[in-house]
Amino acid sequence: MTRTTPEHKALGAFLRERRGRVTPAEVGLPQAGRRRTPGLRREEVAQLAGVGVTWYTWLEQGRAPNPSDQVLDAVARTLRLRPEERRHLMLLAGRTAEAGPHAPDPLMEVRPEHVAILERLLPFPAAIQTAAYDLVAANRSYRFFFGDLDAVDPVDRNCAWLLFTHEEWRACLVEPEVVLRDLAGRMRARAAEFPHDPRWPGLLGGLRERSPEFVRYWDEHEVRGDRTQLRHYRSARVGRLDTIFQSLWLDRERGERIVVLTPADAASARRLERLDALVGAAPRWTARDGVLTDALVG
Structure with missing residues (x-):
């Protein structure tokens, strides 16, 4: 058998x-x-x-x-x-070869050119994610978009985990059902594409324990591709933000990408500028410990 x-x-x-x-x-x-x-x-x-x-x-x-x-x-x-x-x-x-036996590292290496992109995109929120949605670096606007990313335990700095289980992050979603169902579908596609990434078992198991909503969407077996979308958020600092959500590849074979939120209208553009001004005393970017190349240390 x-x-x-x-x-x-x-x-x-x-x-x-x-x-x-x-x-x-x-x-x-x-x-x-x-x-x-x-x-x-x-x-x-x-x-x-x-x-x-x-x-x-x-x-x-x-x-x-x-x-x-x-x-x-x-x-x-x-x-x-x-x-x-x-x-x-x-x-x-x-x-496909992309689902091969070689597992990517849980966290990627952040290079000087990656940081330059994050800085240049200000005041647009932008962050670098792994295949399993771990957030490894972000610019200032993204750091404070949902609250303060640096205040979150590094173990919990995962976009899927925070949106499904963190009340402050979820409260920023104007249409949580739309965003979270789409996210579950993207995760299902990504988990199949990179099945040997060691992050998946703990992430999916933890979400099934903590979020009945995740269980419901995951069990629909919906599969979603990475596509540009209009998304609506509610910032505690500057109010309503209508944005275009884009996911841009940094390394397609490893699933590493940069996500960017660009304003969908003039009002949202002004509010993103206001958000960056409000937190302008903070560094222009942030990253997890241990992910920076030698060229960025010191």
Whole structure:
């Protein structure tokens, strides 16, 4: 019998959840008889994908040995997966080199050019994150955007952890359901892309214990890609801030990126300038201990 791995279990759970979202009418099947569960039956997915029912059942149970790319593509088409969902499916099946055996370090190295970018972006809030959403450096505007990042225990300086469990950070979200559901979907995609990052087990386990909201969104098996979005915040210092949220790669293979909030309108631009002026006595950037290269120390 094929050994069931955590990745295979995740693959099966993802397929079951997605199967439940597709109606017979969407794939051209008649709505015949009463259904005990929503969505397609396993035998219907197998028929439409051109595979055996037993084999597809094994796939959902995490027991199917080495499914081919062609078969996975057929299942993805049958379940009407979006491009990012198909990529997630392939990652769970171990199909890309990016999900290889070499784990990135929990924290990245912050280089002089990274700090220069953070400084140049002021007064726009900007921060550097790892693949698992750890915050390793930020400019002054980001540091004080949600409160004071430097006042947070370094162990807790993780964007996902703070937004789901920290009241001060969550209170800044005008549309928490929109942001947090999207964040859970991004995290699911990222965890599949970098499964060997040692940060994931503790982060996901801790969130499941502390945040029922995270559990609800995570168990939806939604997969979200990194895309530019309009986001609305409420700053305790300067009020409403409507921003364009962007995630820009610093190192794609390691998942390291810089996130930037640019103003969506003139009023928000003025408020971001006001925020930076209010905290202007603080250093222009901040970083965790131990992440700076020698060129920045001393």
